[in-house]
Amino acid sequence: MVQSQDLNFTISKLAAHCGVGVETVRFYQRNELLEIPQAQQGATRRYGQAHVERLQFIKKAQLAGFTLREIKQLIALDSTEERSQVLALAQERLQDIERKIIDLHDARDALSQLVNACQTGHAGPCPIIESFETSSSKNKVV
């Protein structure tokens, strides 16, 4: 039955194990993303499996593009049964991501065109700089 409680990390071990800094762990604690453990050994707190999992949860959710604020909401929603709210949050996030992808595509296309122009053209003013200059009738950026 010793299976999830066998970990007994100090804060620095926990941080190292999860690939974050000690200060980051404390930062999450301050921001109520990670519980301060009750378990102590003397004055030093001991962290267990649940803390490792929570840190991993945070990291994965960050990778999926959630902000810490949203992750906090997800954690709160997890303990309730508000599955539809989780879905709503995820859908919003998805729309954000899709919007950003479109923006970045636009930016990339404009910029790569400029880079090409700059590599191709041989004389005259730099087309990149030029294109940012006022919009008369020159290359348009975005």
Added chain:
Amino acid sequence: MVQSQDLNFTISKLAAHCGVGVETVRFYQRNELLEIPQAQQGATRRYGQAHVERLQFIKKAQLAGFTLREIKQLIALDSTEERSQVLALAQERLQDIERKIIDLHDARDALSQLVNACQTGHAGPCPIIESFETSSSKNKVV
């Protein structure tokens, strides 16, 4: 010959004309992205065409994904003839953008899969939350 000097804006007119806030103009001045004009009328500065163009330059370069720091470099490079450095900067920017696009695609795919799972599945724990929980053998996010 009066052709670029005919504008005579106060700071608030300039800001309004360019679609930014007065405080933003001052912010750019503090950060040496925009010159403080010599021209004054009494104690009040007067802004001209060059300022309008600079603000437009900044806005366009931002749209292309440059940071203010990079824009400052572009401005500096513009006055030199360091066209190759402009190109290098643009290429770096382009790589950043491409990296971000890939990351966002990954995030989007993972998340949309989760959203689908959540909409499809009818019972059991929320697949979105679940997928962030520790990585045993569940859906991987990113």
Added chain:
DNA sequence: TTAAACTGCGTACCATGGTACAGAGTCAAG
């Protein structure tokens, strides 16, 4: 046992791109 290393706590600081506001001066219209 003693020194190094770590812990906990509070607070300040970093970059990024602004936004807000106080206080003093100035400008323009009525």
Added chain:
DNA sequence: CTTGACTCTGTACCATGGTACGCAGTTTAA
């Protein structure tokens, strides 16, 4: 000439996601 709107300057503050540091107390290894 007064009133209200605007300007200038400096400084503080906002969110975001951490990072750093000082200090006192504790733990650990030699």
